[in-house]
Amino acid sequence: MKLTVVGCTGSMSGPKGAASCYLVQTETTTIVLDLGPGSMGQLMNYVDPAEIDAIFLSHLHTDHCADIIGMQVYRRWLPSGPLGPVPVYSPGDGLHRTRQIGGDGPDENYGGEFAFQTVVAGDVIEVGNLSVEFFDAVHPVPAVAMRITGPRGGVLTYSGDTDYCTGQVEAAQGADLYLCEAAFESSRDTVRDIHLTGGRAGRIAAEAGVHNLVLTHLQPWTNPDTVCAEARDEYSGPIAVAIPGGTFHVTYPTTLES
Template sequence: MRLTVVGCSGSMSGPASPASCYLVQADGVDPGGRRRTYSVLLDLGPGAMGALLNHVDPAALDLVAISHLHADHMVDLIGMQVYRRWHPDGGLAPLPVLAPSGALARVRGVGGDDEAEDYAGEFTFSEHVPGTAVQVGPLRIESFPVNHPVPAYGIRVSGPSSRPGGPAEVSLAYTGDTDACDGVVALASGVDLLLSEAAFQEGRDTVRGVHLTGRRAGEVAASGGVRRLVLTHLQPWTDPEVVRAEAQGAYRGPVDIAAAGAVWTL
């Protein structure tokens, strides 16, 4: 299983990266017995659609999972709709989209199209259901409610190990946007890689119920016994090394900072 950062800038696109978008891939066998690569996208924020073209043909995606419906995590679904409807090779099959309730209305509002445009030809929407896994080839996707001002979900993806001699199955957890809560602790429990937002900074951002700090992300990683912590969703005005140091004060494992184009192989 491989994680590729398409975009990781927090709350907006930044000078070095689009906003939130993460590509998870694993090789498997399709129902016809042919080997292929399965591709799942976690969020699709501003600027991510263009950057995605550097990593995978959007026509090859199997699922898009949207953590929540704030614009910095979903607005480039409009670009995906255009790509799928108007591709010169002909309209592409509807792409499954796993999202919170109300996603279709939210996308329609961003797109600004008339009522005749229902997006049914481009997307098939389904809602996150905690406790119920979605299987995409060898990848298993699970949803965990987390603490944010709008309905939001952390997403856990489990799949085959890419490393010879490694465990048969590995897992990663993506927090989406959340403050500390029971849901994010359950999400992170025992994963090989925790991709955690850390949009807030200790001593600078005091409002609660919105985002994690580096320290709180480190505490989640430590309590969950995760093997690696990757901090993401840092706004352009934040010094990554300050947030990394906060996390390292609470978590003894390796702490990385997400960057556009970075890849982790599990």
């Protein structure tokens, strides 16, 4: 199972790349986690969008789903012909949110491009040879973490946007790679129930016994060295920071390479 970081800037696109978007591939299956601003164009550097088997949105804040309209345009208006509907899984009403982003009315259901499905913690979706299980996250809107199991048993957990919660520890339990947001610095950001600090990300990783921690969703003003140092205070395993174009091969056991 291969993870490619298409975009990883927190809360917006940034000077070095797109907002949240991650490509997960096996020999036979391709899925996308989130489609933040700027991600559609960058995604085409790594995969033909026609090859995507499913789209998973961790939540419906714009920085994680805005480029679903770019995907819709591509799938509807490709000169070689429409691509047909691809499944889109999200907490909350993905169809309504897509209408909001696209500025379309209630008569537009995007049925030719997307098959929307709402998911909640406890749901499990099988796509090709990947299994995706959903867990609770803590955020101002409905949000989920995703635990993705590959065909050879490797486990990738994606936190989505969250603060510390037991759902994250459960989702990351024994994961070979925990892709975890760390948007906040503890000395600067004291508000709770929105994002993790590096320290709280490290705490989850330690409690869950993950094998590798990759910090992501850092805003342009968040210092990678700061959140890494905070994470290191809580977690003794390998730590990396996601960068656009970074790749990780998730196997058992996983070794960080980017």
